[in-house]
Amino acid sequence: MDKRNRVLIDGTVIKRSDIRYTPAGTPVLEIVITHLSEQTEAGKHRKVECEVAMMALGDIAARLAPIQIGQRLASKGFIAAKSNRYRHELVLHLEEFELLN
Amino acid sequence: MDKRNRVLIDGTVIKRSDIRYTPAGTPVLEIVITHLSEQTEAGKHRKVECEVAMMALGDIAARLAPIQIGQRLASKGFIAAKSNRYRHELVLHLEEFELLN
Numbered sequence: 001m002d003k004r005n006r007v008l009i010d011g012t013v014i015k016r017s018d019i020r021y022t023p024a025g026t027p028v029l030e031i032v033i034t035h036l037s038e039q040t041e042a043g044k045h046r047k048v049e050c051e052v053a054m055m056a057l058g059d060i061a062a063r064l065a066p067i068q069i070g071q072r073l074a075s076k077g078f079i080a081a082k083s084n085r086y087r088h089e090l091v092l093h094l095e096e097f098e099l100l101n
Numbered sequence: 102m103d104k105r106n107r108v109l110i111d112g113t114v115i116k117r118s119d120i121r122y123t124p125a126g127t128p129v130l131e132i133v134i135t136h137l138s139e140q141t142e143a144g145k146h147r148k149v150e151c152e153v154a155m156m157a158l159g160d161i162a163a164r165l166a167p168i169q170i171g172q173r174l175a176s177k178g179f180i181a182a183k184s185n186r187y188r189h190e191l192v193l194h195l196e197e198f199e200l201l202n
Contacts, residue, residue: 001137001138001139002110002111002112002113002136002137002138002173003111003138004109004110004111004138004175005109005110005111005136005138005140005149006108006109006110007107007108007109007180008105008106008107008108009103009105009106009107009180010103010104010105010106011103012103026143032189034188035103035106035180036102036103037102037103037104037105037106037179038102039106039179039181039194041158041159041194041196042127042158042159042160042161043159048106048179048180048181048194049181049182049185049188050180050181050182050188050189050191051182051188051189052180052189052191053189057142057143058142058143058144059143060143072103074105078138078140078149079108079110079136079149079151079153080140080149080150080151081150081151081152084150087135087150087151087152088133088151088152088153088154088190089189089190090151090153090191093140093142093149095142
């Protein structure tokens with residue numbers, strides 16, 4: 001069993017689902033952010049862009065529910081496969097977030 | 102411009118490329134790890150699995166070159182899109198690693 005699985009990433013919301021509920025009544029919300037930053041790699045500055053699919057379950061989904069397209073957020077969570085079939089397509093499962101605007 | 106983009110994840114190497122060199126002579130190595138851990142989400146323990154594509158450039162690629170399929174490593178880096186076309190397919194760009202076996 002592996003130990004560490006931690007992601008910290010900021011970005012702007014470009015997609016969001018409606019809130020839905022599992023059969024057990026747990027709220028679920030899915031968003032996609034776009035991330036744009038500068039990083040250093042092999043001693044050189046480079047631009048980094050990506051889109052990150054995120055999922056929020058339970059209390060955090062309820063708190064995230066009002067989020068709007070265009071809002072920026074700082075997020076923290078763990079990554080998991082989108083499904084058993086698409087094990088390399090990653091979804092960030094939110095544990096904490098903070099709105100940045 | 103976004104600020105944070107940091108991933109810490111452990112896993113087992115399941116694929117690796119041969120080392121290759123950019124036109125400027127920078128070594129490049131690509132690996133894929135499989136990650137298996139337990140996380141807590143919405144108050145419940147859950148199993149988490151995923152495969153993470155990783156890229157190492159420069160000095161870190163040279164240090165990673167001897168890595169073997171089956172070896173476990175702790176990794177730290179930033180995530181970027183695999184390409185402009187596949188902005189949601191994420192690649193972890195390694196900044197630090199430590200072999201765990």
